[in-house]
Amino acid sequence: MNMFNLFPTHSGAIARRRILVAGGAGFLGAHLCELLLHAGNSVICADNFSTGLKCNIRHLRDFDTFRVLRHDVVNPLDLEVDEIYNLACPASPRHYQADSTNTSVFGSLNLLELAARNGARILQASTPEIYGDPNVHPRVENYSGNVNSFGPRACYDEGKRRAEMLFFDFQKKHGVDVKIARIFNTYGPGMRPDDGRVVSNFIIRALRGNDITIYGDGSQTRSFCFVDDLIEGLVRLMAAGPSFTGPVNLGNPDEFTVRELAEHVVNLTGSRSKIVCQPLPVDDPRQRRPDISLAMRELHWRPEVPLMKGLEQTIRYFDDLFASETTAFLESA
Structure with a gap:
């Protein structure tokens, strides 16, 4: 199915919509902005650049329908929009422990109020971390979770849980058209080299010939989704x-x-890198695999890029990044 078939049309032409992507300079946000622009939409990228990167969106400035707004969503916004994607929260432990709760709660509240004023549809980028370390595997959407509310990951887990509560509250009380996606491990070109996520961390260490650290015996499982597949899922949900x-x-x-x-x-x-073991961190889930039956049935979506192919593209991206001998990828001011 052609992705552009998901966008509304007028007399055979794609109808331009005004779309706000909060966190649009981040890894997922930049990929999403690019797809939406190519589909003929008008896109506002709002980002405070705490983890988002200018280089992620620099090439998008060639579109006259693209606007960058330096803004922290913990502060209210006054815009006219048709759709809102809320991706405004750091997703890696290295970054989200700084202030993710305020972003998840107050940022969601401000964007929901904006959606209510505009009659706009709004999508929340949630997380499987709301399931905690589950007793059910694979994870299904109706599982209520097993979250440690005061552990080192709690600021992120509980912030996202509260954000989901706010979304459904606004749907019930104000009739806001909401969508919630629980996004599992995603990787691909455009990841920050310093975000501390497992895929980028392993690739960078391997390219540099450094030891690769795994925790415990490395038997904990993860499921890795290539970024192009994930962005298609978000657009289908919207x-x-x-x-x-x-x-x-x-x-x-x-x-x-x-x-x-x-x-x-x-x-x-x-690489000649060696794999070494360290103790398992507190509250690190032993298994993280999604049940995507609901997405397959309702969105006609399932990922297509196999891990090895996606890793090849991601490795090539980081290899080119280091070969360019530039630190532009870390530009955030």
């Missing part, structure tokens, strides 16, 4: 009828151990 709000799991159900991931990265990079 285009779904008002009767389907989610929450819906978006991720790749193919499951790999962390050790397997490290071995694949070493082999694909031709």
